[in-house]
Amino acid sequence: MGEFKPLVFSGVQPTGNLHLGNYLGAIRKFVALQENNDCMYCVVDLHALTAQLVHDDMPAQIRSITAAFLAAGIDPKQHIVFNQSQVPQHAELAWIFNCVARLGWMNRMTQFKDKAGKDREQASLGLYAYPSLMAADILVYRATHVPVGEDQKQHLELTRDIAMKFNIDFMDKIRPTGLGIDITVGEEPVHAYFPMVEPLIDGPAPRVMSFKDGTKKMSKSDPSDLSRINLMDDADAISRKIRKAKTDPDALPSEVDGLKGRPEADNLVGIFAALADKTKAEVLGEFGGQQFSVFKPALVDLSIEVLAPISAEMRRLMADPSYIDSVLRDGGARARERAEKTMNEVRDIIGFVR
Ligand code: AQP
Numbered sequence: 001m002g003e004f005k006p007l008v009f010s011g012v013q014p015t016g017n018l019h020l021g022n023y024l025g026a027i028r029k030f031v032a033l034q035e036n037n038d039c040m041y042c043v044v045d046l047h048a049l050t051a052q053l054v055h056d057d058m059p060a061q062i063r064s065i066t067a068a069f070l071a072a073g074i075d076p077k078q079h080i081v082f083n084q085s086q087v088p089q090h091a092e093l094a095w096i097f098n099c100v101a102r103l104g105w106m107n108r109m110t111q112f113k114d115k116a117g118k119d120r121e122q123a124s125l126g127l128y129a130y131p132s133l134m135a136a137d138i139l140v141y142r143a144t145h146v147p148v149g150e151d152q153k154q155h156l157e158l159t160r161d162i163a164m165k166f167n168i169d170f171m172d173k174i175r176p177t178g179l180g181i182d183i184t185v186g187e188e189p190v191h192a193y194f195p196m197v198e199p200l201i202d203g204p205a206p207r208v209m210s211f212k213d214g215t216k217k218m219s220k221s222d223p224s225d226l227s228r229i230n231l232m233d234d235a236d237a238i239s240r241k242i243r244k245a246k247t248d249p250d251a252l253p254s255e256v257d258g259l260k261g262r263p264e265a266d267n268l269v270g271i272f273a274a275l276a277d278k279t280k281a282e283v284l285g286e287f288g289g290q291q292f293s294v295f296k297p298a299l300v301d302l303s304i305e306v307l308a309p310i311s312a313e314m315r316r317l318m319a320d321p322s323y324i325d326s327v328l329r330d331g332g333a334r335a336r337e338r339a340e341k342t343m344n345e346v347r348d349i350i351g352f353v354r
Contacts, residue, residue, distance in 0.1 A: 001184065002183065007037070007038050008037045010030060012044065012068075015220055016061070020303075021149060021205075022149075022231075024208055024275070025148065028072065030069070031073040034079050037145070040141055040335065042335075043062050043066055043069075045083050045084050047134070051124075051127060062083050064232075067314045067317040071313035076327045076330070080334050084137065087140075091136070096166075100162050101131075101165075106129070108154075111155065112127060135162045142194060146197050146199055153201060167194055173351070183195075204273035205273065212226060247265060248264060248265060251289055252291075253284060275302050
């Protein structure tokens with residue numbers, strides 16, 4: 001039995017202001033993982049076209065996500081930071097995966113249903129095929145670990161299904177190339193070219209919820225700015241949004257079980273825990289029995305302490321777009337080299353003449 005070389009990959013869409021959910025669900029984990037792993041972090045600009053085709057501010061959006069990666073502490077020399085459109089191999093592999101994925105699988109994707117809304121006939125084909133491109137983003141590097149928020153769990157399961165079907169369908173072609181690895185999936189031995197990716201979703205805030213409705217995820221596209229903290233919000237805005245965040249009238253419980261059925265309280269405690277690098281139990285150990293009038297100001301202080309340096313650094317970096325572009329160009333060149341190696345192997349496995 002062999003093992004794939006560990007590689008961390010993840011992406012963020014340049015579709016609006018990054019918020020606390022993106023930070024806690026994704027970017028903060030990216031930073032922690034870079035200590036002991038080879039990491040690739042991508043601004044997935046091709047994905048940004050799926051819900052809205054024309055973006056007047058596309059270059060600024062791409063630079064602002066890149067600035068957030070760097071400001072949060074990602075090292076673009078040690079690791080690879082790039083934008084997806086600089087590596088055409090993502091789209092090429094996505095086409096092959098469109099032919100691997102089954103319509104039945106795609107029809108089960110809840111994000112498509114949510115984003116397409118009622119008028120599904122008007123949704124783009126790209127929105128429907130989004131998870132296939134996401135699988136290609138990851139597997140074009142044969143990445144093994146993907147830090148994401150909980151909303152992406154289903155897409156990562158689909159990525160595993162696509163990898164598994166490719167491995168099995170092409171098993172007889174993979175074996176003679178010597179490029180495959182013997183792995184077991186469940187009980188089943190498979191000679192695999194593509195790894196079975198592991199989602200990295202855990203932590204106290206895998207799904208940060210809206211401040212206006214504790215049952216809806218915090219989202220860039222929510223029309224209400226009060227529903228989220230943006231990474232570029234100043235201290236006043238952070239304070240105002242947390243103070244106005246919906247809560248119930250009860251004091252905080254002393255045990256995590258007491259958060260059941262209290263989505264808004266659960267959300268704020270999870271956010272506090274994630275920002276403080278603590279567990280929810282530890283936070284409740286400190287604040288159990290206290291009213292929100294005590295907890296919210298503490299959350300305001302902590303949020304400002306963590307986020308203010310990041311937004312200040314983002315502003316500094318965004319004042320120098322040519323530096324950001326040079327980071328993306330350098331990362332793009334290094335990513336293309338890795339992706340082209342995989343694509344040559346995939347072309348050989350499939351039997352394309354080259
Ligand atoms: N509310 C959230 N809680 C935890 N993690 C979240 N993520 C997004 N929202 C939350 C994670 O952030 C990463 C980047 O997300 P994305 O930009 O690729 O797309 P998204 O998931 O569609 O994010 P948004 O903010 O909800 O954007 P819109 O409104 O454009 O759809 C991913 O790892 C995601 O899990």
